[in-house]
Amino acid sequence: MSGRPLPCEVREIGSLFLFEKLSPEQLARLCREGRVESFEAGPVYTEGEPATCFYVMLEGTVAVFRRVGGEDVEVSRTSQRGVYAGAMQAYIGDRVRQVYTNSVRATAPTRFFVLPADTFASIMREWFPMAVHLLEGLFFGAKNTQAVVGQRERLLALGSLSAALTHELNNPAAAAVRATATLRERVAKMRRKLALIAESPFSAEQLASLIDIQDRTAERVAKAPVLSPLEAADREDVLTDWLEDHGIDSGYQLAPAFVQAGLDADWLEQVAAAVGEEILPNAVGWLNYTVETELLMDEIADSATRISQLVDAAKQYSQLDRAPYQVTDVHELLDSTLMMLSAKIGPEIRVVKEYDRTLPRIPSYPAELNQVWTNLIDNAVAAMRGAGGEGTLTVRTARHDERLLVEFRDTGPGVPPAIRDRIFDPFFTTKPVGQGTGLGLDISWRIVVNKHHGALRVESVPGDTRFQVLLPLTAQESGGAPAGTLAGGVPLTPSEEPA
Template identity: 55%
Template sequence: MISTDVLRELFLFEKLDEGQLEWLAAHGEERDFDAGELILRQGDPAACFFVLIDGEIVMITETPSGPVAMSPTAQRGVYAGATSAYLGDRAPETYGHSLRATKPSRLFVLPAKKYGMMVGEWFPMAVHLLDGVRLGGLAQRELIDRRQRLTALGTITAGLTHELNNPAASAVRAVGELRDKIRTARRQLAALAEDGISAGQLRALIDLQEGCTDKTAALPSRSPLEISDAEDELGDALEEAGVADGWELAPPLVAAGFTATGMEKVREAVGEEHLSGATHWLAAAIEINQMLNEVTDATERISSLLASAKQYSQMDRAPYQTVDVRELLDSTLTMFRGKIPPGISLATDYDPELPPIPGYAGELNQVWTNLIHNALDAMEGTGILTVRTRLEHDTTALIEICDTGPGVPEQLRERIFEPFFTTKAVGEGTGLGLDISFRIVAGRHGGDLRMESAPGDTRFQVRLPLTEIPAP
């Protein structure tokens, strides 16, 4: 029989009288467990209620995407097992989690029926209160979780559609202009044919146009003033050569690297009699190529955004894999691009030496989403958002999400990871973002999530191991 003095030292039983302690000692027992030994298994019949006397234990819950382990605890008096046995017939029939000793441990074990009878007889009002709190808490958490997921989905969707709109609109505009330019170029070719341009002259003109197109990508960058001067010079040269509307033709020709001296090449290729018509066709053909480049750039941008969205959502990926943290961060930032206010600038500082790490990529993206969202809210439209990665001690990946907001008040820093605690106004925050993030980092990845805060410099630091955590 366990001593009543030992039970009295546990916070769970410290307010019980001597008779109640003796009853517990008579109906329960003390058991020892070695380090690594399984104390109870999820899914087994919920037969006992366990209380830690000394040692260290860890709670593990199996989920469809793998086991979730809580942080190990050595606090005397913590309990697990058939904790809902006081509900009687409505109590779960099996354990909802597993419990393992991480160090040699000693636990007080009470049969579930005795535990349920004890709570019901000794604390009848508490049974009703606990049942109400349990049902209300479950309903509230389910509702808030659902709404938070919908809110996060709406935020990401709005950002993605905003980003997709720009290249899509650019492509539509370019295609519309392409129709007019192609129609004009056909008529100009027909006019040149009517004027008697030879096949050799036409071939030389086409070669000249293709040469300008091929050189466009290699052209050195020029200032707006230099471009304006070049257009003025070419416009004057075209007017002097008798080419009508030379000032309108100059901008696309200059953009392709065409200069005033290039007029001689056109004259040599087609002759003086076809110079005007050939120059108009050349400008139209160059504009067509420029618009095709715009369409290509726009569609590549759309493809890049969709790839980022796929990377963010981790579609068609194994839940647990080796991932590049920088790719995950970039995909999350891409989703946020349209939601970052104009007054907030983004800075990234990635360590090139940081290797890929094992982890649940989709869940890590949820962590980055929560931390970045909080940082943007804290800055209220003005500041610098910094995303940084570092390699620590060759064993840990450090990811920092930093903002230049006012910081977290000293008296609130110990509570920010509590479920349902939020510093935001009523209706603006659920208080679950940091709690969920901590559970993902610590429980799913064996890492750590901390915060350092001062006015103008708040940092949420995520530390993740570089090696795979062995399954419990």
């Protein structure tokens, strides 16, 4: 934006706190290379545009806005003479993307002293070379520190997730190993039983019937219903009685496997009718091995499937084989994070998913959103554990004001009002020493607000705490902007320091 040009007076410029220590020659150069502009109520400059000027207010009133979720939110308002904003980092040059990091609007007729960004940069380097070096060191030092601290937070989360993943992988792997060893034993017994059957006086028709029953038994195992413990116990009693009535003394040992496989007394009646009473015990023993081998193979298949799902979840969570910025289904991200954290969540905390599957895929940095989900879920679990260990975590998605809402609701004790305004501050934590860095919510806020142009907020009462993430639905709103495009740059009063 450009205002109405006005004469620049050295005396007025020199009366500003920013320039009061400059020499007459320096003030004259400022007036010669800068300008005074008058703005009516309205925009002075807009966030995201190239930062071309450095503004110092001579008189008037300005409001500063930050873009959050596609909306401009007012963050400050001042009439303090001498406050400044705009291209305050021009002295760094092309090493940093030079854009306005906020929007400034005049709320009344306002005059500014305006320096072009290039002039501001050259004056800074020429007049204050040592100060420029110090400012550059502070700027890049703070940036590097933030990156290192953020990386440390990610490594801590990765270590925790790696331990959880190892535990989760160990369970199905151990189950598969146990099932394989048992299966080998059962197959060996099956071979011996086959030898006994071969020596028995089976007719060709009886053998054919037995093989047919074996095939149909295997099919029933695959379709076995899931029974309640009470139903299973009742069926085991019935089968034990049937087997004992037919001269099979080990019926109480065979009944549990038969019930698990979906076999009942009617099925055993069909077996007895097909093979005859004299060879029924050997036939039942043979079918028992068939049932056990099928159940063991199912257990191995389930374990392998679980391992595969965990590996897929780990790949989805880490996004190792995917582009950093892409169009993503948030439900896939949420599911992979919940699976990765399932051991940490534990069985005492119930997880409820309330997904709106009609929501569109959104442009995002999925690996970083997974970090947000991890931080919010971890905090919710910690809150519920601290309040007795049990609770419910509800993960909900919905459309809210043309944005995508992801809500994490827990039944913990809540966030006290006294600290609610501080929970997003860096290094603020309520966890015991050594259990929290105080950076999880700060990093989450930066990822959601700075990187995705979204919003992160909290609503909390005892027994109902909700962290809500609001994300733009389109690339035009989120802009695919790199991190940092919203940081710093508000007009400053004399007591504040430049960002």
